[in-house]
Amino acid sequence: MGHTDGFIKNDAATAPAPDADELAAWGAAALDADAPAAAPAPAVSGLPAPAAGGADAGTAAAAPPEEIFHRIGQLTRTLHDAIRELGYHEDLSDARDNLPDARDRLAYIARLTGDAAEKVLNSVDRARNVQDEMSGRALGLRTRWAAVAAYTAGGDRATPAGAALVDETCAFLSSLAQQAESTNAILTEIMMAQDFHDLTGQVIRKVVSLATVLEEQLVKLLIDTTPGEQRKKVEVSALEGPVVNPESRTDVVSDQAGVDDLLASLGF
Amino acid sequence: MTTEPRFLIVDDFSTMRRIVRNLLKEIGFANAEEAEDGVAALNLLKSSKFDFVVSDINMPNMDGFALLKSVRADENLKGIPFLMVTAEAKKEDIVNAAQNGANGYIVKPFTKATLEEKVQKIMQKLG
Numbered sequence: 001m002g003h004t005d006g007f008i009k010n011d012a013a014t015a016p017a018p019d020a021d022e023l024a025a026w027g028a029a030a031l032d033a034d035a036p037a038a039a040p041a042p043a044v045s046g047l048p049a050p051a052a053g054g055a056d057a058g059t060a061a062a063a064p065p066e067e068i069f070h071r072i073g074q075l076t077r078t079l080h081d082a083i084r085e086l087g088y089h090e091d092l093s094d095a096r097d098n099l100p101d102a103r104d105r106l107a108y109i110a111r112l113t114g115d116a117a118e119k120v121l122n123s124v125d126r127a128r129n130v131q132d133e134m135s136g137r138a139l140g141l142r143t144r145w146a147a148v149a150a151y152t153a154g155g156d157r158a159t160p161a162g163a164a165l166v167d168e169t170c171a172f173l174s175s176l177a178q179q180a181e182s183t184n185a186i187l188t189e190i191m192m193a194q195d196f197h198d199l200t201g202q203v204i205r206k207v208v209s210l211a212t213v214l215e216e217q218l219v220k221l222l223i224d225t226t227p228g229e230q231r232k233k234v235e236v237s238a239l240e241g242p243v244v245n246p247e248s249r250t251d252v253v254s255d256q257a258g259v260d261d262l263l264a265s266l267g268f
Numbered sequence: 269m270t271t272e273p274r275f276l277i278v279d280d281f282s283t284m285r286r287i288v289r290n291l292l293k294e295i296g297f298a299n300a301e302e303a304e305d306g307v308a309a310l311n312l313l314k315s316s317k318f319d320f321v322v323s324d325i326n327m328p329n330m331d332g333f334a335l336l337k338s339v340r341a342d343e344n345l346k347g348i349p350f351l352m353v354t355a356e357a358k359k360e361d362i363v364n365a366a367q368n369g370a371n372g373y374i375v376k377p378f379t380k381a382t383l384e385e386k387v388q389k390i391m392q393k394l395g
Contacts, residue, residue: 114282188294202355
């Protein structure tokens with residue numbers, strides 16, 4: 001995959017397509033390499049058995065759909081047999097059993113990052129309200145001090161020190177309002193940074209979807225290859241990290257209150 | 269007397285709805301409602317008057333493309349400005365949105381300036 005002008009470009013789309021002869025030769029070679037050396041594979045019910053030695057390059061290009069389905073059937077059967085004979089069904093079983101846990105953990109990450117983003121947004125809103133109030137009050141005071149300055153400037157009560165203090169106070173109040181604007185701009189940046197939750201959440205959702213499909217396929221494969229009595233229970237590790245689905249379990253607590261209640265019930 | 273335009277923000281992530289709502293408020297559009305998918309958005313659009321839709325694409329139940337097509341196919345809704353704000357950056361999606369009548373397309377992550385520019389541009393263009 002390459003990138004051009006900010007867009008994802010599929011290199012495969014621009015590569016010259018192989019012609020029919022090339023595809024036929026490639027397909028035949030691949031099948032020949034995987035096929036048993038001499039004995040023909042058993043026929044799938046209702047379909048004719050292939051010739052010994054696999055298809056040759058000259059006939060592969062014109063292979064009828066029945067022939068293709070037959071070959072796929074052979075490969076599937078060979079794969080099932082190999083998995084069973086080599087004992088890989090146990091690995092498959094482990095993989096299948098671990099997928100729901102992986103999904104839960106991803107959902108846990110999504111929930112925690114979402115909660116964190118919400119907390120940041122709440123804090124930004126509160127900080128912005130404080131800024132707005134401070135800015136408003138500063139502007140109000142500045143207006144009043146400006147009136148005082150105008151009054152004292154021409155009067156007998158004016159003193160150099162007092163006039164300077166009024167000017168300085170007015171300048172400070174003005175700068176306070178400007179600083180509040182700067183702070184609000186920073187708060188906007190902090191708020192915008194929380195869009196990571198949306199973006200990472202979408203990725204997590206796709207991975208979870210992929211894991212679900214994978215799990216379904218593994219279950220089907222296991223049904224075909226594993227005798228029921230050989231299935232084993234997954235051992236639960238002693239330390240499993242944060243609990244990602246406390247509501248579905250009775251052996252864990254869901255929050256600190258649960259911890260405190262449990263300790264209190266034990267007399268601590 | 270001109271009334272303040274009413275926005276409908278459509279996104280399945282509440283964080284993003286909140287961000288867009290706050291940004292719209294900052295750029296001068298405080299009147300906004302939210303919907304979490306295309307179905308909820310279409311119900312709101314049919315039951316209440318809105319002047320602008322800001323919608324995500326990838327959502328459950330009804331995605332942004334389906335919502336856009338439904339809006340453009342509805343005699344009462346077809347004139348509403350429709351801005352896509354999405355993480356989908358594929359060319360075909362952008363072209364698809366344009367061909368189906370979207371007035372603008374923003375790819376996440378985006379900035380306040382980008383949102384403001386697109387909204388103002390659409391509003392000026394459509395009068």
